[in-house]
């Protein structure tokens with residue numbers, strides 16, 4: 084029995100086979116129930132009986148050889164398939180990640196941080212108070228008892244008879260002095276609320292309060308402190324000016340102006356040709372306020388100030404419309 088042609092056919096087909104599906108077809112064709120080897124076995128009956136065992140053994144050898152070839156090829160193809168799959172699925176951990184959109188500080192809060200840094204360097208720590216505040220702290224203990232005409236200057240959101248949305252950060256002065264004996268040196272940045280809404284007023288805005296109480300504190304300390312603040316925030320070439328004014332909680336009281344950052348004093352639209360821009364109120368803490376928190380005004384004196392943060396941000400960044408701060412348009416916010 085010459086099987087050379089059969090062997091050549093089988094090995095040829097196995098060698099040129101490149102995928103497992105093809106390989107299984109070959110197995111069926113040669114080793115399957117109706118395959119070539121089975122056919123050969125069937126033909127055994129046509130062979131003389133004495134030659135049959137040898138021929139049968141021959142066929143068996145052939146089947147074993149085919150099976151071995153098949154198994155080797157199968158292992159080879161399986162591992163190739165697996166490698167290809169692995170190569171396909173592999174993750175390149177060195178690949179740069181898709182950039183995730185990063186959050187960004189609102190310009191008012193960039194100014195907030197700068198203010199905290201500047202006063203922090205002068206030894207002021209940050210104090211806070213609630214935005215829903217007692218009428219007592221927001222007004223009464225700041226020398227504005229019920230019925231005081233100065234209450235009308237601040238359009239107040241009342242939550243109840245005794246609780247308001249704080250109209251300024253000044254109640255933090257009261258809270259601080261109730262809790263700590265002098266020396267006191269704090270700033271109180273935060274949100275304040277007034278029932279007022281137009282192109283230059285927002286119902287919510289930000290102020291920063293300052294308070295320093297100690298022995299021998301005078302008006303010149305106040306002026307020097309605010310002058311240094313303006314220099315550090317806007318530049319050494321920007322002057323300050325103090326105009327006498329009135330606040331119930333300070334005596335004397337002064338409005339704080341700084342030289343116009345836009346025209347440097349020459350006169351422009353922003354400073355209404357005056358060369359000066361108002362940035363806040365200030366004064367020496369009124370004896371009535373000190374008395375209300377139990378501080379002896381014959382021993383201690385102090386100064387206080389309050390500034391609008393949106394105002395400072397507008398002047399610092401050259402923004403001419405207050406409303407831009409509250410519209411939350413990313414095209415605007417992302418510029419800072």
Ligand code: DAH
Pocket residue numbers: 250251252253292293330332333363364365366367387388389390
């Ligand atoms: N609280 C005042 C306001 O909102 C601003 C202010 C003026 C605060 C004078 C002060 C001050 O501490 O001394 O209009």
